[in-house]
Each structure stands twice: as C-alpha cells, then as structure tokens.
Amino acid sequence: MKRLYISAVAMLLISSIYAQNKDTKDADKLFDRLEYVDAAQSYTKLVEKGKADAYVYKQLGDCYYNVFNTKEAVRWYAKAVESSQDSEVYYRYAQMLKAEGNMQESNKQMAHFVKLQPNDPRSKAFTNNPNVLTQLKQQSKLYNIKKSDVSSDKADFGAQLTSNNELYFSSARNTSRKKNGMDDQPYLDIYKATRNADGSLSQAIEVGELNTKWHDGPVAITSDGSTMYYGSESFNQSEFQKDKSKHLKYGQIYLYKATKGAGDKWTNSKALPINSKEYSMRNPSISKDGKTLYFSSDMPGGMGGEDIWKVSVDGDSYGTPENLGNEVNSVDNESFPFITDDNLLFFSSNGRQGFGGYDVFIYNPTTKETKNVGSPVNTEKDDFSFSYNKEKKVGFFSSNREGNDDIYQADPICGV
Template identity: 30%
Template sequence: MRKRGILLIACVLFLCSAPALYAQQAKLKKAHKYMELLDYKSAADLYMRILEDHDVPEAKINLAEAYRKLNDYTNAEYWYQQAVYLPEAKPIHYYYLGLMKQRNGKCEEAQEWYSRFLTLKPYDVRKPQLQKACDYIDQLLVKSATATTTEPLELNSPFDDLGAAFYRDGLVFGTFRSPNGSAQQYLDLYFAVMTPDSSNSKGFVLGTPEKFAPQLNTPVHEAIVTFSRDETELFFTRNYIVEDESSRETVMRLEILHAQQAGPDSWDKPQTLPFCSPRFSVAHPCLSPDGRRLFFASDMPGGFGGKDLYVSFRDSAAWGPPVNLGPNVNTEGDELFPYYAEGQGLYFASDGLFGLGGQDIYFAPELDAGEWDAAQNMGYPINSSYDDFGLIVHTDGTYGFFTSNRAGGAGEDDLYYFRKTNIDTRSRTQLRVVDAATGRPVAGAGLASSCEESLVFTDADGNYATLLERGRCCTVRVEVDNFEPYTLTICAGEQQEIHIVAIPEQTPIRPKILTLNGMVSDLANGAPLQGAVVTLVANGCSAPAPAITDAAGAFSLELQPHCCYALRAEKGNYFARILPDTICTDNWGEAAQSNLNLYLQPFVAAAATVNNSQQTGGDFAMGIRTDHHNDTIPFLLNLYYDLNRSSIRAESVPELLKLLQLLTDNPKLIIEISSHTDSRGSDEYNLQLSQRRADAIVNWLTSKGIPAYRLKARGYGEGRPVNKCEDGVPCSEEQYQMNRRTEFKVLGSSE
C-alpha cells in the first residue's frame, strides 16, 4: 500500500509540473528563434523571464551569448561567469568569459580564463595572441593610431547605415531610412554623390542620399552591393523566408542576386546565382576587378565554423562551385564582408580571431595558386571594442570606408571614412650576389653604391635590400676577395641577382672526403631493415648514387664539402621518410663523418607487429585491426567533429596537414579513409554519418591537390567495433570513444 501511495504522489507531481515544463520549453524555443533572426534584445528579455522562474542552464548560456552579441559586455561577463561552472559549459565559454573581462578592463582576470581555455584547446589558432593577451591588445591599440585617421560620415542617420561600395562618383550603401527620413522595417540601397572640396577634412563632401535603382529595392532587405569595373553589372544581398527542412519552421535565408545594366540609370531583373540554396545563406558579394572571381560569405555545410568565406570562378558566363578560402582565413567563428584589393589581398571581418571587439577587420595577403597568408588584425583606429566590418579601399590605396557600431555614432551601425596619413612612397629594392660557378650566395660582398654614403655588405644569404624613392636609380660596384669586380645599375622596386666570377686559384685544393653513415630500422619493433633505399638530392652540387642498406640496416654515403642535401629513405610496405632539415656538410666543422639513425613506419603487419594493441611513435598511432582478411595496418586520425555533423572543424586541420604531407611524400600510394561510429543510434544513421565524414576528408585532400583516384572514402558506421561494445551491450564512455574513430590504411600502389 505504501509503495502504491508513493507512485500515486509521483504521478500527481508529474501531471502538475508538465504544463510548467511545456511552457518553459515553448519559451526556450521562441527565444532560440529570436537568436536565429538576430533579434538578440528580444531573446535576452525572454531568457531573463525564463530564469526568473526556473534555473535553466541552457538559458544562462544563451543569455550570455545574446548580451555578447548586443555588445553589453557587463551583463555578458556576469552570465558567462555563471555559465563556466555549469556541467554544460564548453571550452569556448571560458574564452568568451576572458573576452568579456578584457572588454571590461580586467586584463589580468581575462588572462586567467584564456589560460584555462588553452588548457582545454591547446592547438587553438589564437594561442600565440592569447598567451600574452594584454600585450597583444596594447600592440593593436598603437598599431595604426598615428598612421590612420577616421571620422563618421555626415550622411549617417539615426538608423542603421552600412556596407558602402564605390560607384561612379559616389557611394552606394544599405540603410533603414525611408525617403522622408523616417525609419522603415527593411534595408534599401541608397546612393550619395561625392563632390571634391579641398576645405573639407576628407577632401570631399557627400550629397543627400537618394534611393539607388528603385527597381532593385523591394519590401525585404537589400544591401551589400558590388559592381564590375565598368559598372555594367552588380551583385547584391537580399533576404527571403523559407521553411527549414528539418524543423519545418520558417527561417530567414540570404541570397546573392546579379543584374545587368539596362540603361543609364536602370537594371534588368536580378537573377539568383546558381550556388544559392534554401538550405543555407549566401551573402556579402565582392567581385574581383577582372570580373573572374566572386568572393562571398556562407554558412553552407562543409565549412570551418559558423559562416566562412568562399570564392567562385567565372568561366565564360557560368559561375563554378564555391571554394572555401581555407584555415588562414576561416575560423570556427563567423567570417563576413570580404573585399578584394587587386594585387594585395583580402579584407574581411571576423569574430573567430582574437582582436579588439566583436567583429574586427583583418587583411590576408594573397599568395600564389589561390592561397592566402595568415590574416593580420588592422588594429586601432579601424578596429574598436565594438563591431567593425565592411571595409573598402580606394584604388589609390590612400583612403576608404568601413562600418561600425562604436559609441559616438548617429545610429546603431554607421559609415566611417579613413585615410592613411603617413604613406611611404619608397619601394623595396633588393640585390642578390651569387657565385657564378656554384650558384651559392656570397655573404659579406662589399657594395659601393651611389645611393649610400658608406660601403654596405650582403647578408648571410647574399642579399642586400634598401628602400628607394620611386623613380630613383643607383650605380653599384660589387667587390669581393678572390672574385672579379662587377658594376651594375639598379632602380627603385627592382630585384636583381648578379653572378660574380671567382678568380682561379693557383694551387688546387684537394677536397676533403666526407662520409654519412647511418642505420634504417623498423619503427614498430626496432629491427634493422635490409634493402631500404637511401637517396640524397643535392642543392648546387652532385649527389652520390643511392645506397641500399645491408643485413644490419646500415648504409654509407660519400658527400662533398660545402654542399647541402635532402635525404629520403624508403622500402616496400613502409612509408617513405623525408628528413625535414637538409644535411649541410659545412655544419660538420672539422669532422670527416656523421652518423644518422632513421626509422620507417610499416603499413603492412609483419610477424613481429601483428597484434590488437594500439602503437605510437610515428606521426600517426596504429589502430586496432578489425579486418583480418589482410595484414594492412590501420592508422588513427585525431579528428574532431561537432555532434551529428560531418564538417571538419578547424582544430582538425593540423592532423589533416600531416596526412597531406604523408601522401605528398608517398605519391604512388592509394589509401582508404574510413570513419566509424559507436553502437548508439540506428545502423542506417551511423552508416550515413560515417560515410559523410569520410567523404569530407577526401574532399579536403583533393582540394589540396591529391588525385581523387588515390583516395577511397568508406563509412563503416558501427559495423567494425574494436571491442565488445555492440548493440545492447552496456559500455563506458571510454569504450564507446574507442569505436568513434577515423582511420586510414594503404590499399595499394598506382605503380
């Protein structure tokens, strides 16, 4: 009877609490919807009402996020301080708590939370800045403080004004103003003429803004526009409402539209670009001056974080598939508002890198073959403790515009003008002196230049560089002991390499014989390897014939003095080993020989290495063999995925780069990339998820130049556990973790 009474009381309590729980869940769902629609103020108010009645960890964390998005750093700090002690706290919340303390002037406290974050995420890309956060912020505050001036534009309204673009003799931008000066519910495109005025601090004045291309503006948001160089075509961002495929709720998406000029002040009906989709947003277009590349932001699947930057290439009239700009640009946060400066690189806004505010403006120099150098923070006064984004630069490189919601503006988002005040008109000029006979650089070569007051010398790499005013030229005489003198003319901006001829010596010096001895062993068991081939590639001199190791794994090679070599060791069924550093005999001093031990990683199990234990020691840990039809060894990839996601996270890139290097060093190998899940979840879902994850790795490798025929993606789902944790078997989280893994193994060779 007593047991029955207890059950009756429990049922009554459940029935009484169910309506309250349902109401709470409904409020949480509505608050999440506000967050998705970027209405952070409404979301924060609703989360506060939830927390007045219930202690809900999810609401605390999201309330901190909402206040951070609102730049309310005081309240954001308070709620992140609550969030980090919750079981649901993630490492990123430690970072954001430090960030909010930094914004609130508590630098030493912020450093403590950055350190805790780095303990949990030791390979985070922001680690160099976070280790000395206070010093780094001080550097950003003085970086361009005396070299750049900024001021708000007089056309700013009490409403949002954002995303300026150069057009004809003025600016096109997005605004919430209406023609009569009042507010409206959506962004429209407006145009303001720039008239030269030497009496103005900017050198121009802006006319009264008027609606731009009325046929393009509709009762939804239109903003962020880019024009072709001849201004006959444009691309812009527009929003629309669509039903989400998974939740069946309406969500807002962004798309990019393209229009051709139809007349002097009119445009054809805009068309959506082919890579737009109702499943994700595509926004913030920037057309390269040559019209062949379109940069944009998107949260499409397969990126590094929330929103990434992509580029599409135009071939004839068709746009190709989007290409992610990679980890030097994209982070686990949001990258937005790209602007490409011809011959320089890409400006963009990001909240995923450590900087002064929420969104900071960065610059990534463009390298060869579509690669980008590491992004650099523009520093103060371009960046502030608020959101700064949408920077554009005039073609002369001296001034431009950006958007900011910093204090002191006319509205929420305002347009700002900036000008560089100490532009260097000098060009870097470089001369390299090389020995004509050997091709080696000549260090310490004396240079008597008509542009220098005294004798100057080349550095250890044979280089001498200086800054010359544009248009200036210098006569230089090169003098080096035991070489014939050389005279040349070099002008500003040039890079010249000259080859000087050595004066023949009367008595030839017999070269010293130098020997490199070594041993090659099996990394798995330490046994010497017979028949391994050791090859040297010489730089500027002749290389000896390859050596083959004897029964003791030993080899010997004869080297030349004053020469550097790259070394490669290889053997069948082993990964080739290429030494990362060159071997230079000049570093041996007076020694006539040097010894070297090399270890090769097997990818086929020999009798001494066949077992089911994980082994380490190489670049990749050996996995546990679950396929006993062959002796191929699986290797573990230390990769991270978001829950139920297949996209590769930014912290996984170092591991993928190691695999990329291994495939580059072994260009004939064909490998299988396999992904496995634990037994939780349905068989079909786990099989599909693992296949998507394997496909994502193969796609990343092919994007880096590895031929597709060398890569096989295979998702095994829960079908190949390494322990007894199958369906219906209770296991610990550690046992489940062993089965959640990504591996690769060698399938064969293309030879």
C-alpha cells in the first residue's frame, strides 16, 4: 500500500482505454488503471495460453514490483531479461533480488544496469561501494524495536505521536470501505489511538470528520495540537486531468489543513493553495515552530521520481516550495519526511544504497550528513515513515518485513 501511495497517481476510469495489442488489451487496461493484482492475473493467463513475450514478462514483473511481491517480481523479471530490456528493468530486478536476500544475483543485475547507464548516480554509488551492505550491518544499533499492538491485518503506516499522547496514522483496516484496485485493500482512512502511561495503545478509532471515499492521510500535527496537515485526493475538489487517448481521469494527492474545534473535532478543512493538478503533494511534516512544512512531491524541478520539499508557512500564506537537493534526494524516490523538534530530518528512500527496498535515513542540516539509520529499523524489505517524539523519547515507523505494512515502535539507545 505504501509503495503504491508513493508512486501512483489516483485515477477514475471513464471508459475502455487503449491497449498495447489485441492479446494484452485486457491486461494493459487493468495495468493502466493501476489495478496491479487483477492485471497480473490477466497477464498470467496469457502465459498459460502460450501468448507471452518479453513485454508480458516485464509487465508481470512490474505488477509485482509495485505491490512489493518480491518473489513473483524476481520470477518474472528473470524471464523478461532473457531478452533485451530498458535499463530500469535491470535496476528493479536487482532491487527485488536484494529484497529476497540474493545479493550475488542482485549485484550481477546491477552490473548490467551500470553498463547501460554508467553516468546514473545509482551506478556510480554501486561502482564506488558494491559492498555497502556489509558496512551497514556493522553499524551500531540506534534503536530497539517492537511491533505495535495498534497494527492490523491491513496496511498501517504514517504513525505520529502528538504532545497529548494521540497517535495518528493511516490504515486500510475499514473493510466496509470500497477496495482499491492497486492491491485489493480498502481505501486508506485516518485513525488515532491514545498512548497510555505504560506505553500501551488504546484501540484505534476513525477520525471520521476528515475521512472521505478516497485515500486519506498520513497527517502532521503542530506542536500545540491545534492544526493538522494531511493528504487526500484532488477528486475532493473535483480537480483532475483527462487523458483522452486512454479515456481516464487522473487525480493527484493534495495537502489539506484542518484546525481543532469543539469536542476535539477537526474542522475548517481546506486544500492548500500550493496544490496542483499537475503533480501530487503528500506525507506532510511540520516544524516545531509551525513555520516550515515538509512534504514529498513529484513536482517539476526535483532530482528524480518523488523528492522531499519544504515551504514556509505564515498563517494561511505559503511561500515557494524549495527542493532539499541532493543531500537528501536522489534520482529515485524519497518520501515520508519527518522533522524533529531539534531539526533533524528522517525520510525514506529507495534511491540510496541500503539494505533493500525503502530504507529510513536521517539528515542533519547542520553537518550536511545523511545517514542510514541501520538495523533493526531497516531490513531488506520496505521500511518507511519514521517519526520521533523527542519529548517522550519514542519513535514509530512502518515496515512490510512480515508481508504487510505494519507499525513498529522504536526506542532509542544512548540518547538518539
């Protein structure tokens, strides 16, 4: 769910869309709608009928890459690269092999990527330090971790603990909601739980006044608890783009602002003026003084896929978004920024060398140092959306290391 929420725009189907060819028409239609589970099934039928080629194998690999089914992604990418492929296929194949723990074959595919794209920053990083994983495993442990009892059997991520002990996060646990076609889970809603004095968490409840029929969350709360920033979809504003050739409406993820009202309810929700139908803005984090809003976006002017940006805040006025540059961002995706009270920035990246999948990094703007936070927070799977409450000395992050996006608690060692 997290991988999809990072990389894919929202969309509405109007009618049938253009297909690659007559054999792949149905599967391509599902893939273009981001319905990867059903698309994979449709492409697999072509394999069973003997109608598969390198394109079908690549599409199957991409389907499973997008839902982080590493085993199946490896299976189909292996068949795809039996024929010549675009360089990104080799890179994705290498990442899936790494997530499966097959470093020897992963390095082999990365070497092929390097040959095709020698000037790509990812190629240079690999060439300069192909054994980075050994070094990362030797780092001192920064956190003890445990799976949070707030996790469900559906996707849960983006947890943030407020000053008044409320833990907000996004979840697909509401099975009464319509399922999205990306991974066959319900649409995301915003939830909150209360953290008790002993560190346990109450049963999570929906933040019903904010949830829509689209994806909602994650959120950021100001230090005084009075203001929330959160993500939702541009369809709420009846704003989208049309692709006439594919007969689709493409929406984006917008940032919204709400204020705490009577009865602890969030009111006056409104879309930020810096949103655009041209790109998504999501995963907000607000500085302690409330004057700088961090977020991730694929807006023009970035380093690659999705980048970390910041913008000045003055009441309801916002400055010009500023990209954090290559000290944070790469040619791939950086997302889920979280700015601490002492101005350290946690973020997730799949474009920097790490354990595999998305890793959590920490950036110190004073020293200009970016560091992988290491094990056990990071694994060969997707690890992301790290937040840290300095006052209460506790962090939260999510990981799909057990096959599902779950929330974990991180307790610092030696005063992190």
